[in-house]
Amino acid sequence: MNKFFSTTFASLAVLALSVTAPAFAASPTDSPSSRSDSDPANRPVIGLQYEGPIKVVYQCTRDEWKEGVSKPLLYLKKLRGYYEKQGIDLDQLDLRAVFHGDASTHILTDEAWNRVKNTDTGNPNTKLLSELKRMGVHVEFCDSRRQKEGWAKADIHPDVLLAAAAFARVIDLQHQGYAYIRF
Structure with missing residues (x-):
């Protein structure tokens, strides 16, 4: 029974990823010419991420x-x-x-x-x-x-x-x- 649930869960996870994968694909508005990081004047600056110690x-x-x-x-x-x-x-x-x-x-x-x-x-x-x-x-x-x-x-x-x-x-x-x- 555990093997059944493990296999079923793994299959559902793969299915979920394949269904949602297109959502991560680049859209026409994400082209390099439209993203702010391609514009040197508007590129982001990395700040501190770790506060200590x-x-x-x-x-x-x-x-x-x-x-x-x-x-x-x-x-x-x-x-x-x-x-x-x-x-x-x-x-x-x-x-x-x-x-x-x-x-x-x-x-x-x-x-x-x-x-x-x-x-x-x-x-x-x-x-x-x-x-x-x-x-x-x-x-x-x-x-x-x-x-x-x-x-x-x-x-x-x-x-x-x-x-x-x-x-x-x-x-x-x-x-x-x-x-x-x-x-």
Whole structure:
């Protein structure tokens, strides 16, 4: 009896699909020239579909600058601002950046920056690092790289956390569900 009902149900499902299939066929008004998505001026913009929790980790290795500051730090600030403008509950947002490689100097204190760069200007990222901390963004630095460079822990900006090893930290965060972005 179960086999009878299963077979009958499957046959009815196929019949229903075949009867309703023509309703999905393109009509003359759905031609490419009449659809708004074929008009570049009227194409849709995809908005946010997922509201959280949102977890992101930036792996920051390149010595890139924009608007006079570290490009990954600036983009972290912009991403956080975007989510805020979209009405995302900031308690649902966890942004992190793990610095190492050529981007290592981006997270130095003013004094260490001056010493390493042989200047007296101070680190252009100092204000941005403190601002990101106030915004709830976590900036981390590879402690292995710090040791390799011969920098003291006090040379790292006080709002930056130390991670034992950058690659291992990024992998750990990915296993915790963080989306990965590379800079």
